[in-house]
Amino acid sequence: MSDFIIENGILKDYTGAGGNIVIPGNVTQIGQGAFHYDRAITGVTVPRGVKEIGKLAFLECRNLKAVTLPEGLLTIGSCAFEWCTSLQSIAIPDSVTELGFGFDGCTSLKSFKLGRGITIFRGGLMRCSSLETFEIPDSVTELLVGAFTDCPSLRSVKIGRGVRELDVDVFMDCPLLREVTVSQSCKILGTPPPAWKIVRR
Secondary structure (H helix, E strand, O other): OOOEEEEOOEEEEEOOOOEEEEOOOOOOEEOOOOOOOOOOEEEEEOOOOOOEEOOOOOOOOOOOOEEEOOOOOOEEOOOOOOOOOOOOEEEOOOOOOEEOOOOOOOOOOOEEEOOOOOOEEOOOOOOOOOOOEEEEOOOOOEEOOOOOOOOOOOOEEEEOOOOOEEEHHHHOOOOOOOEEEEOOOOEEEOOOOOOOEEEEO
16 A cells, blocks of 8 residues: 555655655645654655645654755745754755745754745745855845844855845844845845945945
C-alpha cells in the first residue's frame, strides 16, 4: 500500500514513517495541508512535474531539515513551510512566480535563495531568527512592509535594481541590520535607523 494518497495528480495526504521522502513522479500538486504537523519527516524531494505546493502543505513539520524544489514549480502557497523550525536552507526556482507568506518562524533558516521569477516579494520571512544576509533579485519590483519583521540576526541586505522605492518598515524589528544595498535611483521612504549604512550601486 502506498504511503501517498493521490487523487487526479493531487497529493492529498501522507501516511508513511517519515525520514527523507521522495514525492512520486505522477504528482502535479501538493494539496493543502498534505504533510502539516508531521514531525517524522526530515527531508523532502519534490519532483519535476509538480506545479503547485498548496497552503499549509508542510506547516509545522518541525524536524524537516532539507527541501529540494524543482524548476517548473510555479506556486508556493501561504504558510506552506511556516514554523519548520529545523529547515536550514531553501532555494526557490526561477520558475516560481507566486510566493505566499510561506516561511514565517523558520528559526534555523540561514540560507534563502529567491528565484528570478518573483516580482512582488510579500515576505514570509518573519521571525526567521537565524537569517543573517539576504539578496533580492532584480526581477522584484516591490517589497511589502513587514516582509522581514523580527529577524534579529539579519545584518545585510542587497536589494535588486527593480525596486524603485524602499520603505524602511520592510525591516521592522531587525536590530542588527547594518548594511542595505540599493540602486542609485531607489527612493528611501521613512527615516532609516542611525545604524544603517545605505550603499548605492
